[in-house]
Every structure is written in structure tokens, then in C-alpha cells.
Amino acid sequence: MPSPTRTPIPILLLSLFLLLSFSSAARAADWTDTVKFSGWLDSDIRHTLDDTRGADGEGYAFQMNRNAVKLRLDIFPADNVRAVLETRMIFYGFSNAGTVDDITHRERIDPYHVQLDEAYLHAREVGWEGLDIKVGRMIQNWGKVDMFNPTDNLNGRDLSDPLDFTAKMPNQMVEIDLYPADWVSFNLVWIPVFKPTQLPDSADFAFAVDYDGNGCFSSAPAAPLSPSVNRELEGVIKKNLPAKDFEALLANNGIQASDEDLETLRSVFQVDKHYRDFCRLNFLPPEVRTVTPSLTMRNSMAAAKVNFSVSDFEFSLSYFYGRHTFPVAYDAVAEISDDPEEWYTFDKYSIDKSKVDPAKLNVKYVAETLYPRVHVAGFDFSYTSEYVADIGFTGEMAVYFPEKTIFALRAYQDGEKLLERSGVNVPKTPFVKGVFGMDYTWTSWLYTNLMYARGMFDEFNDRYGIHNYIVPMVGLTFLDSELKIQVSGAFTPDDLSAFVYPQLTWIPHPSVELIWGAMVNIGDTELGDPYDYASRSRFGHRTAGRNVGFMKARVTW
Amino acid sequence: MKHSHSRTVGFFLLFSLLLALAGCWESSGLDRLEDLYPSAGDSDAADGDLDAPEAEMEFEAVQAETLAGRWAMLMTLNSTINPVIDPWPMLLENLFLVDIPEDQSEMRLVACQQFADVDGIGDLGVIEYSDETIQKISETPLTIPLACDADSPERCTEPVMPQKVLWHWGLHVEDMDDPENDRLPEKKDDPLVWDQDEDGHAGVTVHVLSPLGYRYMVRRAIWNLGKGTLSEDRMWITGSMTFRVDQKSVDADRTLLLTDAPITAIDEGNVYQMRLLETKDQPIDGDLDFETDAESETADGDLDAEPDDVSDGDADAEAEAEAEPEAEPESEAAGRTFKEGEAVDYKYTCERLIREYKQLFDNAPLPAEEK
Numbered sequence: 001m002p003s004p005t006r007t008p009i010p011i012l013l014l015s016l017f018l019l020l021s022f023s024s025a026a027r028a029a030d031w032t033d034t035v036k037f038s039g040w041l042d043s044d045i046r047h048t049l050d051d052t053r054g055a056d057g058e059g060y061a062f063q064m065n066r067n068a069v070k071l072r073l074d075i076f077p078a079d080n081v082r083a084v085l086e087t088r089m090i091f092y093g094f095s096n097a098g099t100v101d102d103i104t105h106r107e108r109i110d111p112y113h114v115q116l117d118e119a120y121l122h123a124r125e126v127g128w129e130g131l132d133i134k135v136g137r138m139i140q141n142w143g144k145v146d147m148f149n150p151t152d153n154l155n156g157r158d159l160s161d162p163l164d165f166t167a168k169m170p171n172q173m174v175e176i177d178l179y180p181a182d183w184v185s186f187n188l189v190w191i192p193v194f195k196p197t198q199l200p201d202s203a204d205f206a207f208a209v210d211y212d213g214n215g216c217f218s219s220a221p222a223a224p225l226s227p228s229v230n231r232e233l234e235g236v237i238k239k240n241l242p243a244k245d246f247e248a249l250l251a252n253n254g255i256q257a258s259d260e261d262l263e264t265l266r267s268v269f270q271v272d273k274h275y276r277d278f279c280r281l282n283f284l285p286p287e288v289r290t291v292t293p294s295l296t297m298r299n300s301m302a303a304a305k306v307n308f309s310v311s312d313f314e315f316s317l318s319y320f321y322g323r324h325t326f327p328v329a330y331d332a333v334a335e336i337s338d339d340p341e342e343w344y345t346f347d348k349y350s351i352d353k354s355k356v357d358p359a360k361l362n363v364k365y366v367a368e369t370l371y372p373r374v375h376v377a378g379f380d381f382s383y384t385s386e387y388v389a390d391i392g393f394t395g396e397m398a399v400y401f402p403e404k405t406i407f408a409l410r411a412y413q414d415g416e417k418l419l420e421r422s423g424v425n426v427p428k429t430p431f432v433k434g435v436f437g438m439d440y441t442w443t444s445w446l447y448t449n450l451m452y453a454r455g456m457f458d459e460f461n462d463r464y465g466i467h468n469y470i471v472p473m474v475g476l477t478f479l480d481s482e483l484k485i486q487v488s489g490a491f492t493p494d495d496l497s498a499f500v501y502p503q504l505t506w507i508p509h510p511s512v513e514l515i516w517g518a519m520v521n522i523g524d525t526e527l528g529d530p531y532d533y534a535s536r537s538r539f540g541h542r543t544a545g546r547n548v549g550f551m552k553a554r555v556t557w
Numbered sequence: 558m559k560h561s562h563s564r565t566v567g568f569f570l571l572f573s574l575l576l577a578l579a580g581c582w583e584s585s586g587l588d589r590l591e592d593l594y595p596s597a598g599d600s601d602a603a604d605g606d607l608d609a610p611e612a613e614m615e616f617e618a619v620q621a622e623t624l625a626g627r628w629a630m631l632m633t634l635n636s637t638i639n640p641v642i643d644p645w646p647m648l649l650e651n652l653f654l655v656d657i658p659e660d661q662s663e664m665r666l667v668a669c670q671q672f673a674d675v676d677g678i679g680d681l682g683v684i685e686y687s688d689e690t691i692q693k694i695s696e697t698p699l700t701i702p703l704a705c706d707a708d709s710p711e712r713c714t715e716p717v718m719p720q721k722v723l724w725h726w727g728l729h730v731e732d733m734d735d736p737e738n739d740r741l742p743e744k745k746d747d748p749l750v751w752d753q754d755e756d757g758h759a760g761v762t763v764h765v766l767s768p769l770g771y772r773y774m775v776r777r778a779i780w781n782l783g784k785g786t787l788s789e790d791r792m793w794i795t796g797s798m799t800f801r802v803d804q805k806s807v808d809a810d811r812t813l814l815l816t817d818a819p820i821t822a823i824d825e826g827n828v829y830q831m832r833l834l835e836t837k838d839q840p841i842d843g844d845l846d847f848e849t850d851a852e853s854e855t856a857d858g859d860l861d862a863e864p865d866d867v868s869d870g871d872a873d874a875e876a877e878a879e880a881e882p883e884a885e886p887e888s889e890a891a892g893r894t895f896k897e898g899e900a901v902d903y904k905y906t907c908e909r910l911i912r913e914y915k916q917l918f919d920n921a922p923l924p925a926e927e928k
Contacts, residue, residue, distance in 0.1 A: 225825065226823055226824035226825060228636070228637055228644075228821050228822065228823040228824065229823055229824075229825065231637065231644055231821070232637055232644065232646050232823065235637070235643050235644050235645060235646075238643060239643070258812065258813075261768070261811070261812065261813040264768050264813070265768070265813070291589075330584065330586045330589060331586035331587075331589050331590050331593075333590065333593075333594065368586075368589065370584055372582075372584060373582050402582075403582035403583065403584055404582060404583040404584070405583075405584045405586075406583070406584070406585045406586050406587060407586045408585070408586030408587040408589070408590050409586075410590055410594065412594075417596065419646070420587075420590075421823075421825060421826075422585075422586060422587045422825065422826075423824070423825040423826075425586075428582070428583070
């Protein structure tokens, strides 16, 4: 659950009231002519359906008990001027109170969160009838395809709610729109300051350390280097662990040694020093940092798009310069010590000393990620053919010219460098993301959509690579659209994982929706090769989040 | 309408300009780590850091219009070896003398030595090859085709084309269906096993330092050579590579050594570097000169120079003559050329290369992709 902020709700409501008052004063005749008020209220209860993708011992439980209100004002204080204000208030429904003192504070018993999704002014016909300007906090939606838009890189993603995976992170920007003719228009956008994607809670599992049934260290996350380097790093750590039953180890490796050879091996392997009890290893929680771009003009982002409309055929050419909004692995340091006070890198990172066990070999792992720069050249189109049974075709393709990113890894022991390895994580070679889709309405009650996508939002041709996805959707409506069944999902043939997202929607009254559904991930929860950074199953691994069933009620106005 | 067309053209000009700026970026985690955790005082010997600061050294060497001549080749290969249970880092260095004939159509590699530096416990897993074994292996040279244009060989700037090369020890590969992938023989009396070093033991003989003994083995190395690029001064050819090593113990003088020690390649940081030593018209004596800052102060008459030091003076020539009493037969073996009528009496020997290679390659450029 995201940590709640303390934004005072009364101030927000007062602001909304003042805006309403101002607009009504400015247009004294009838303020409803100058203000459009819309929004929704949403209540969302979720329960986990599996006990394999969470943290150990988490079990089955309610995952969400959320109430959210979205309030949107479109204010028209003068001709050709619009102000947009969109806020969301979210109450999580889970108490954060753990002490008696906590239960004397409402915000700890009933934590909440307020966010401003959009707040911008929109001025039309500025100096010329074909020129519009927008300034403020906005969410841009580029591209013609539904949901997966490789040409749309202006906003980061808001993945805080795994079921709402197309949500975006608003950002401050300046937009100039030009409409020189009916068939062509231009969009120019400048984003002064980069803002990253908000990751889901399950992202932590990408860096989780695993333990076996005895609570002993089992495996650590693989670095984006070759499997052999990851094995090498583990070897460096293992060499420092206390002894195990050496004879049994030999036998497990199929080695039949005579007594004489066994003694020789014990001697040359220095068994008492080196073989190796994982239960004596204390791998501290990995610390993962992000290297955020500095607030300089050089780190501003910009994009341009030209849109063409020729009869039923619409297409756009676009260009984006900025940064990938998902973090990409950059470097890592592992330090091994019996005495963490001696750590060379000690003052470079934070250590929870309560986690340090002086009776064990302590390992601290600190990684850094960054947001690589990128140029993106894009093309998108949509076309509904009256000659081919009214099938709608949409497609997008974007060529990414990424910043080359070299990942480096070091291991230290008591201040001495044991190992340094590096390798290209993101090559500078351009890569392509694309989507092609078709939709078709078979009857008044059956609608289908099928897409092929190469590259998901977060993929950037690092060592994890670019994957292929088949994204089908079937929609059924009954009882004059009072009842809807929709089943959507995605499947990747690259690792044979998928998710299925069935929903049943009942609309008892206009504007009221009651929804029951589930999000079910399918695939290997374990890594194919724990030393291979790329072996993570896309939808099966724990980073994809837990399987949940949900019930939502929403009223829209 | 005309007005809007000019806007469109302007838009695409801007677009093209911005795209042209792509490709100049790089974020290096190595640089970042160095900023966060400076390496001052660290020993780089154990970490296989190929980008370590290089010693000041000055080359004055032969300059040639073509690639024809004798070259030294160093392959630096990162791997792990698993002597019994756990893999340990191992740096393999393969040293070859390489002869390129006048038509530059191919190069022939003659093995001089293989060094294996295992970062493990004591000498466990460390091996050595006798001079006799290496001498016998060198009698089966490798021939690698080059990519130079026969009509204009002087333009050859990327002489080594990406290709796969098989290097085998103790194997009758001519009797194998698929020499790259066939299962290696496991018994000494397998007809595929060849007593290549002619010492009466199957395969080739490896001296294992710990546990002490002799292992008789067959081995297959498969190199995937990347494109080799010629330096501007035409003195170096460098490229990246990946590799695979398969080996089997077919016999041993103690049971324990029958256990195989698998070698697993590490994909990063593997390079081959070639340095021109001499050409037909420019013999080695007096033309290959190493001079470090420190040595230059005592160059004249430095009779106590390390074996690595080679300079012009008479004292060095004498020292060299003294140090290479067996140079002639090795030169004959390594100086064999490809075609009749092209025999060139090169002077630079394997023995000398083994002595000098650290210094020879200390300043060697890295392939672009490894920088």
C-alpha cells in the first residue's frame, strides 16, 4: 500500500470551492455555463487468490479495501480559455495504527492519500486561430492503439494499482498545438523536469533474497551480467562460509575418493575454512537506489508529433527525446564481512544494524539504477475499412535509439576489492517496439479485439530483452447492455506466461457499475536459471504481483 | 496549403537533426563505481580488469603497408573452473605466433603457451604444460581465413571476419562426425583419442599441481571470433570473442585426477590482440624496441635487465643470444609458411614471446566494444 501523504483535505476542498466561486463570479449569469463538474466514486475490495507470489508467510488476505473519489472541474472563465483541475482522494481502509499513540490519530487509523492528476490551463487561438497552448500538469495520450503505445513516452506510468496498468504519472509540461489545415495538425511538448514511473509494490521482489525451508540463504537476485559471472560472484561469497559435511558434498558430486584422496582433498581445499554452510550467511536486505537526472535544462524532455487525417485513414509521425521512465540496472556492490564496522563502503549506504548478525558472515548488496536517455521515432495509424467487413485496424511502431548503459559489479571483503566485472546492459543498437491490432464487432452483443505487441512499457532492450505479446479481448453484452462480460489478457510465447483478466459488470442504473473479476497470472514463479537475469517469467514471477479477486462499485457523474 | 507544407518540411528537418545526435551517449557503471568507491591502492591483479591504467611505454617498431609478416597474438579469456565442487575464476591467456603470407588470404596460428591463472585455494586446480607438450601441439597449427580483398590488400582494415574456430588437443577430429559438438571420448583406448604429444600416454599430458599428479586429457576449444580491426598505425589487430571449452580426462596417474574440471566461459571481456613483430623486409633485430620511462635511464649497458626487457644495445643482443640457445629449431617449427616459395625466415620465436608478452601487450589497444 502506498504510504499516505498528509495533504490536508480541507485545503483541497477549499481550493475547489474558491475555483467554483471565482468562475461563477466571473460569469455571473449562470455559473453552470462556465463550469463542468465530473468525476466518479469508486469502492474496491480485493482478496488474494494465491499464496505463491507474495512474501513468505504472507498467506491469503484482503489486499485492498479502497475508497476513491475523483473530482474534475473544467472551468471556462472566458472564451477560448479552459482551466482543468482533476484530483483524486483515496482512503485505503487498512489501519496503520500499531501503538496506543497511533490510535489517537485519525490519519493512522484511517490513512488516506490525495493526488492531483491534472491541473492546467488551455488557451485556444493564441495570436492565431490555429494555435493552442496548454501549460501545467498534464497526462498525454499519444498513439492510436488501445493501451499499449510504444510512441507514447511523455508521462511515466502509474503502476501503483496492478489492475489499472494503463494509468500514467502526471507531469508539468508546456504543449503547443498547431492546426494549419483540416488534414494536418502538430503537437509540440516540452517537459522541463523528468519524472519516473511509479512501480507496484511487487517490484521489490525483483531484488528479493530467497531462503530455504530452514531459513537459510538460498539465492540472491542475479545481476544483469552473464550467468557465469553471477556464479562467480556467488563463489566469491561462498568461499568465506564455514564448513559443511565435505564427504557428503563429494558424494553428491559423484566423486568416490579413497581415504587417502579424501585427506588430500581436505588438505588442499582447506575444508574447515571453506566448506560452507549457507545457514551461516546473513544476506542483508539489498538496497536499491535510483540515480535521478539533475534539474538542468539538459535533462528536459521534448516531443513533437504531426497528425494526418485522410478520409478514414489517420496516421501520425512522432519524435521524442527524453528518458526511459523505468529504472535500468546500472551498478552494484557486494561487500562481505564478519565485522560490518570494517566495511569499506560502510559510509556509502544505510545499514539497519539490527539486521547485522556478528556471528555470521554478513553480506550487504547495494545496487543503483538509472533512467537511460533515448530518442524515439514513431509512426501510428488507425483505419476502419468499409471494404473489409468494417474491421478496424490500428498500429504503432517506434524505433528507440537508446543510451548505451554498461552495468558494473564489484565485490569487496573487509575493504579489499575481490572482483570487478562489467558488461553492456543496454546496447546502443536501435531497437523497435510495435503494436498491431484489429477489432471487430460481430453482433450487437459480441465485440473482439486482438493485438500483437513487441515490447511492454517497461522493456528497454536491457539484458531482459524485448518480448512478444499476444493480447486478446472478448466483450459480450446482454440485457440492453445492462450486463457485460469481458475477458482480456496477454500471453507471451517467449516464456509461455500469461495473465487473464475476466470481469463481469452489472449496470443496474445508468452511471452505476458493479464489477466482479479477477486478475490471474500464469507462469513459472521460480527463475529458470537463478543466475540468469533474463530467465524471469514475465507474468509468472512474483514481480508481476499476486493473483487477486475483486469487487468494485462505481458511480460516475 | 503551401504554407503548411513548409511547416511540415521544417518539422522533419528538426526531427532529422535531433536523430543525428543519437548514439553519442553512454552511462558506464564502471565509471560510476570508480566515483563512488575509488580504487586507489587496490590491487587489480585479481579482478581481471582489462581497462586498468597502462604503464607508460613507447613502441618504435616496424611499419608495414600490408599485413604480411609475423605477429604475436594474445587471447585473454575469462572463465571459471570447477576443480571439484565450486567454480573459481580463471583467466586463460593463449599465446600464439601468427604468420600472414603476402597475399593476406589467411593467417596461421602456432601455439606458444597457455597460461591459466586460477583464483582459488592454493594451487588447487592449477595446471602446467611441459615444453614438449606445447611443442607437439604447435606442430598442428591453426589456419584462419582473412577478409582482405586480394585486389587491394592494402585497404584491409578489418582483416579478421567474425567466424568460428575449432582448436582441439589429443583428438582425431577427422574421425568425428561433428567435431564441434560430438561427445568427447572418455576412455583412453577410444580410437578418437590421439597421443598428440607422443609421450606414450593418451591425449595430451597435463601436469596438475594440486592434487599433484598427471592428467591425460582431450580438449576442444571453440572460439567465436568477432570482427578484428586494424589500428591506424597498422601495428595492432584487435577484436572481441566468446568461447567454449570442453575437456575430458581419459586417464590419470591417480584416480582422483580422473574427475573432470569443467571450464565455463564468461561472456564479457574476452579479447584477442595481435601485435606486428616483423616483416619479410624488416627483420626483427634492431626494429622492435621497448623503452619504458624507468628503463630509459639505464638503457645503455643494462646487463641486469629483466628477461622482459629488450633493447637495441649490443649487451641485449648478447643477452638474447645467450638466452636463446635453442632458438633455431623453434624458429623452424614456428616459421613454417603456407605455400611453397613463400618461406620467410622470421626470427621472432615462441620462447622470446613467452618472455616478453607481458610487456609487449601492456599497452595494447582494446577492441572498441570493450572500451
